[in-house]
Each structure stands twice: as C-alpha cells, then as structure tokens.
Amino acid sequence: MAKGWRTDQKQDYYFRKAKAEGYRARSAYKLLEINTKFNLIRPGSTVLDLGAAPGGWSQVISQLAGPSSRIVAVDIQSMAPIPGVQVMRGDITDPNCTGRIQEALGQDADVVVSDAAPNVSGIGPTDQARSIELAIHSLGIALRVLRKGGAFLVKLFRGEDFDNFVSLAKRYFQTTRTYIPEASRKESREAYLVCMGLHEKFDLDALRELARAYGLRKRPK
Numbered sequence: 001m002a003k004g005w006r007t008d009q010k011q012d013y014y015f016r017k018a019k020a021e022g023y024r025a026r027s028a029y030k031l032l033e034i035n036t037k038f039n040l041i042r043p044g045s046t047v048l049d050l051g052a053a054p055g056g057w058s059q060v061i062s063q064l065a066g067p068s069s070r071i072v073a074v075d076i077q078s079m080a081p082i083p084g085v086q087v088m089r090g091d092i093t094d095p096n097c098t099g100r101i102q103e104a105l106g107q108d109a110d111v112v113v114s115d116a117a118p119n120v121s122g123i124g125p126t127d128q129a130r131s132i133e134l135a136i137h138s139l140g141i142a143l144r145v146l147r148k149g150g151a152f153l154v155k156l157f158r159g160e161d162f163d164n165f166v167s168l169a170k171r172y173f174q175t176t177r178t179y180i181p182e183a184s185r186k187e188s189r190e191a192y193l194v195c196m197g198l199h200e201k202f203d204l205d206a207l208r209e210l211a212r213a214y215g216l217r218k219r220p221k
Contacts, residue, residue: 014183018056025056027115029183030192031153032060037179038194040111040151046070048101048109048145050092050138051116051155053079061085061113072104092116092137098144108147114138114154117190128159128189135165135193136211143172143198152195159189168211169195 014026023029035041041064049058052073061071062084071085074097079087088104090097092114116138118130135154142152152173156162170176174197184190 023056023059024054026183028056028060030181031057031113031115033181033183034153034179034192034194035060035064038151038177038196040113040153040194040196041065042110044068045110046105046107047072048105048112048141049073049085050112050114050141051075051134052087053077055079055082055085055087057113057115058082058085058087070105070107072101074101092134092141098141101141102145105145109142109145109150110147111151111153112138112142112146113152114142117155117157124159124189128157128161131155131157131159132161132165139169139172146198148198148200150198152193152198154193154195156191156193157189158191162191166193169193172199173197174199 014029018026018028041047041061043066045065047061047065047069049061049071052058053075055073058071058073059082062082065071067084069084072088073079073085074088074090074092076091078089081087086104088100090100114135116134118127118134120127135156138154139152146152156165166176166178173195177194179192179194181192
C-alpha cells in the first residue's frame with residue numbers, strides 16, 4: 001500500500017507541477033531532464049517534434065531554442081497554437097508526411113524528437129509492437145530531415161523488439177544512449193533512446209529493408 005501511495009504522490013506531483021508552471025503535459029519534465037543531461041536542444045536550433053500533441057514538448061523546445069529557432073510540431077491530432085512553433089497536422093506513418101515536413105522546416109533539422117505513442121490496449125506485446133512501428137517511422141523521418149551530425153530522441157516501450165531497434169539506430173548515429181527520466185511513471189515500460197551524431201542521410205526504403213533484417217516487422221493490430 002505504501003509503495004502505491006508513493007507512486008500516486010509522484011504522479012500527482014508532476015501533474016500539479018505542470019499545471020502550476022503552464023505546461024500542457026507532465027511529459028514536459030521528461031524532455032527538460034533529458035536535455036539537461038544530453039544538451040540536444042540549444043539556442044537557435046531547428047527542431048522537429050513528432051507526436052507533439054498536446055504540446056508539452058513543443059513548449060519546452062520553444063523555451064530552450066529561443067526566438068531565433070525554427071520549430072515544427074506534427075501530430076495526427078489537432079493541437080492548439082504555441083508561440084514560435086509551426087503546428088502541422090499529419091500522420092507520421094503516411095509516406096506523404098515527410099515531404100510536407102521538409103517543406104515546413106525549410107532546412108535540415110538539428111534535432112528530431114518523437115514522444116509518439118500508440119493508443120494503449122493494455123496488452124503488452126501489442127502495445128510494444130505498435131510503439132516500435134511508430135519509432136521506425138520516426139527514425140525514417142529523422143534520417144530524411146536531419147543534418148549530418150544531428151540528434152534524434154525517441155520514446156520506446158521496452159519489450160521483445162527494444163534491443164533490435166537500438167541496434168538498428170546504432171547504424172546511423174555515432175552515439176546511442178537509453179535513458180529513463182525521473183518523471184516517467186514507475187509502472188511504465190517506456191524508455192527514451194538518445195541518438196547523437198548522425199553519420200549521413202539515408203533512404204527510407206533501405207531503412208525498411210534493414211528494419212526487416214533486424215526482425216522489426218509490422219505486426220497485426
């Protein structure tokens with residue numbers, strides 16, 4: 001009972017803190033912590049935020065990158081405007097979405113972040129497979145829009161394909177680190193993969209071939 005009480009208190013703490021400080025979601029503190037540790041987003045950065053709704057991460061990015069930055073936020077759901085952020089409604093699993101993102105950015109991105117998550121079913125293997133699918137699409141977009149040396153941050157659910165996805169990402173980036181922020185709920189299986197130092201841009205079809213080679217196949221929903 002005491003453990004459950006402490007968990008509830010922690011959840012309430014970040015929820016109340018977000019409300020008090022004007023963030024749209026408690027997940028804002030995850031990105032703040034990750035950026036403090038890895039320094040991904042800097043003043044003047046060009047940043048792409050995938051799976052952005054309701055906008056907590058975009059708020060943080062805007063604060064960290066400042067007025068000289070270029071920020072594009074994408075989500076399949078509608079999202080209220082944020083000063084300094086171009087909000088775009090789109091499905092990152094749609095092949096046409098990448099072209100629209102490139103037009104919105106207008107230049108190569110320094111950082112791509114993805115907090116995209118599937119609608120949770122409560123069935124662990126299904127949720128993890130859907131998470132990996134979104135992560136593959138996010139990685140594919142990142143490889144198309146990032147500058148050489150750029151960084152990629154993505155949320156994953158730990159499970160069967162987690163290690164395979166990490167191995168896949170290592171092919172494209174000089175450094176990869178797995179990180180679980182303090183603001184993550186203890187019962188959650190989420191983890192964040194921090195990828196730094198993109199080697200070069202990569203063709204999306206080749207990425208799909210490599211994903212299949214690593215056993216990251218799309219599973220029935």
